[in-house]
Amino acid sequence: MPDAAQIRAAVDAYTELFSAGDRAAWLRLWASDATMEDPVGTPVKVGHEAIGRFYDESHGLADSIRLVRTGPVRIAAGEAAFPMQARPTIGAGELMVDIIDVMRFVDDETSPHGVVIAEMRAFWDPAETRPAD
């Protein structure tokens, strides 16, 4: 069972590496056969190639994009849920949208944090995107 400290470190790396644009390090946070449903209700992406395309599309939509955690990570039985905002910058303006990511982790001694994401579901509505505060 992935422990809470490992999961917290992996979640911090998840938002930091995505925001920093470090695609390769961010992809290493995922199991090779991981599933991603982002947003919930859209087709599930499977594996690094599909998840890497999602990363490219998210970054391609904006000049830059930050993920900012907005509250504590809740951990239970190897799963985690946390609130955050995606904040894309397009031209002179920053936008934001509220998201909750839910992730299931599995042990992986070869990964930087000892755990990797096996399954991820992201709860958000693109229609709620608005100018940042």
Added chain:
Amino acid sequence: MPDAAQIRAAVDAYTELFSAGDRAAWLRLWASDATMEDPVGTPVKVGHEAIGRFYDESHGLADSIRLVRTGPVRIAAGEAAFPMQARPTIGAGELMVDIIDVMRFVDDETSPHGVVIAEMRAFWDPAETRPAD
């Protein structure tokens, strides 16, 4: 598909009725065959009788207990996730613990909000309970 306005109203009723101690009205927010996993990793409770016992146990542990939402409800494809705190009062002291509830809703024209909870999973760690701010 349950719509977002119905889900938002049901989530507001969920925290308000639980906090107010209105057991019967709170239970009507759930489908008769609803499942509850609270916290994630514990045995799944099924149906009003088992979910009612959970309500009784939660309220029985404290003199009173409030659920306070701490951020926006994220809605996608008939599901919702939202951050909150449970705040039990025991004697002169209030405690708090951070939770994220994830709920799947289904349409139910006979219910007060037109939708009921079919499935709920609560992400939190009892060990994180601490004195309230």
